[in-house]
Amino acid sequence: MERRALRKRTERQARRWQKKLERFRREERQIRAEASDILESHNFKRMKEYIQHGDVTVNAHVLSVARCSIALSEYLHIRCSRRELIRGALLHDYFLYDWHIPDEENPHKLHGFYHPGTALRNASREYRLTVREADIIRRHMWPLTVVPPGCREAWIVTAADKWCSLLETLYIYRGHGRVLARLKNY
Numbered sequence: 001m002e003r004r005a006l007r008k009r010t011e012r013q014a015r016r017w018q019k020k021l022e023r024f025r026r027e028e029r030q031i032r033a034e035a036s037d038i039l040e041s042h043n044f045k046r047m048k049e050y051i052q053h054g055d056v057t058v059n060a061h062v063l064s065v066a067r068c069s070i071a072l073s074e075y076l077h078i079r080c081s082r083r084e085l086i087r088g089a090l091l092h093d094y095f096l097y098d099w100h101i102p103d104e105e106n107p108h109k110l111h112g113f114y115h116p117g118t119a120l121r122n123a124s125r126e127y128r129l130t131v132r133e134a135d136i137i138r139r140h141m142w143p144l145t146v147v148p149p150g151c152r153e154a155w156i157v158t159a160a161d162k163w164c165s166l167l168e169t170l171y172i173y174r175g176h177g178r179v180l181a182r183l184k185n186y
């Protein structure tokens with residue numbers, strides 16, 4: 001009797017994991033379809049060298065935020081531009097430095113306030129941003145940056161960013177950044 005109950009529970013868990021995996025693959029396909037140029041770019045790959053929260057790199061963080069934004073818009077049935085949502089999410093932290101390590105030019109003490117501006121400057125140098133994409137990048141730190149998001153896409157990314165950041169800070173989302181730090185020490 002107990003065995004059967006255990007088998008049922010294991011089957012239920014397996015089905016849940018299967019669903020999660022399918023959703024993950026679907027979101028990955030959408031991201032690739034809308035932003036392969038960003039994913040393949042040198043600077044986007046460089047974001048693997050910088051830690052964002054916990055042991056998660058900036059690269060892994062923005063990919064999580066993009067997936068979470070897609071999930072949120074689907075779950076809440078929010079009509080929005082999927083392409084701009086994904087591209088804005090991928091570029092929202094495009095500041096291209098490690099904010100934990102102060103450098104001579106900038107001690108990064110006010111990183112939280114200034115990095116949306118830096119990300120926007122970097123992103124507009126490399127990509128032709130739409131008004132919505134720019135709004136996502138500029139406003140994603142709200143309420144820290146006083147002006148609130150001006151479109152649905154920016155609201156979704158702002159919420160997804162907070163959620164992912166919390167899970168990363170609490171080490172609920174695991175990254176490969178710890179391995180990276182260990183390699184650097186050798």
Ligand SMILES: [Fe+2]
Nearest residue numbers: 092093115141
């Ligand atoms: Fe940010």
Ligand SMILES: [Fe+2]
Nearest residue numbers: 061092093161
């Ligand atoms: Fe972020």
